Amino acid sequence: MAGDDAADCRRCCCSFIFTSGLTALFMWLSLRTCKPTCSIENFYVPSLNTTDNSSAARNNHTLYFDLKLKNGMKDKAVYYANINLTFFYTQNTSRIPVANYTVPGFHQGHEKKAHRKELVGASGLPWEAALHAVSNGSTVSFRVDLATRVKYKILFWYTKRESLVVTGDVAVDDSGGKVKKKKGIKLKSGAPDPARVGPVFVFSLTMILFLYKY
Known part of the structure; x- marks a missing residue:
């Protein structure tokens, strides 16, 4: 039972991180010039x-x-x-x-x-x-x-x-x-x-890789 709660919590955290990362990525793309x-x-x-x-x-x-x-x-x-x-x-x-x-x-x-x-x-x-x-x-x-x-x-x-x-x-x-x-x-x-790679993009990529790992 405790294991299921931990798994649900982990999935919720991963989902939040993934959504936040995508949101940050889209914001960076919309603001870049x-x-x-x-x-x-x-x-x-x-x-x-x-x-x-x-x-x-x-x-x-x-x-x-x-x-x-x-x-x-x-x-x-x-x-x-x-x-x-x-x-x-x-x-x-x-x-x-x-x-x-x-x-x-x-x-x-x-x-x-x-x-x-x-x-x-x-x-x-x-x-x-x-x-x-x-x-x-x-x-x-x-x-x-x-x-x-x-x-x-x-x-x-x-x-x-x-x-x-x-x-x-x-x-x-x-x-x-x-x-x-x-x-x-x-x-x-x-x-x-030089290639313009913003910090938000790096953060988003890191979050996606984190989610893939787990």
């Missing part, structure tokens, strides 16, 4: 378009870009602080800073995409050398660095802001545009992205 993805969908340098030999084109020292920002989360909004973009021209192994641009911060809803299509003036770029390179069938490279801080809205509260720093290289040919016409250039973090 994923950083938005950033990409350069279009990039155009009028001065490097060899099909337009007008003086207006040659003296047009601007960069056109189409920045795409995507929030892939189904139930969380993203708030961007000002987005700082820095453009570099790659020459041999060195990078020459040629332009800066700031995209004003904004709110992005669940599973939403946003485009920021802008023109920015470039200075310090070796235009003649770049034009000579593309005219001879080569490509030239521009690096785009993006830095901002984001916070997320989960139900009725906001998370703390966290840094978002990504970068990417854009190859430009004699059309003045990026080589991959139909495919965006995804901006990526230079640091490795």
Whole structure:
């Protein structure tokens, strides 16, 4: 009789632990966040378009870009602080800073995409050398660095802001545009992205293994 009571108590405790573990796991999954993805969908340098030999084109020292920002989360909004973009021209192994641009911060809803299509003036770029390179069938490279801080809205509260720093290289040919016409250039973090295993998940897994053992 006492053995049956002990067995019932053990089953009750195991059931409680299992339910608590699953509840904690589901809460962690619902609260975890994923950083938005950033990409350069279009990039155009009028001065490097060899099909337009007008003086207006040659003296047009601007960069056109189409920045795409995507929030892939189904139930969380993203708030961007000002987005700082820095453009570099790659020459041999060195990078020459040629332009800066700031995209004003904004709110992005669940599973939403946003485009920021802008023109920015470039200075310090070796235009003649770049034009000579593309005219001879080569490509030239521009690096785009993006830095901002984001916070997320989960139900009725906001998370703390966290840094978002990504970068990417854009190859430009004699059309003045990026080589991959139909495919965006995804901006990526230079640091490795470790697997995000939260303590709640570890706790839940431990409880499940405990229940399986008994």
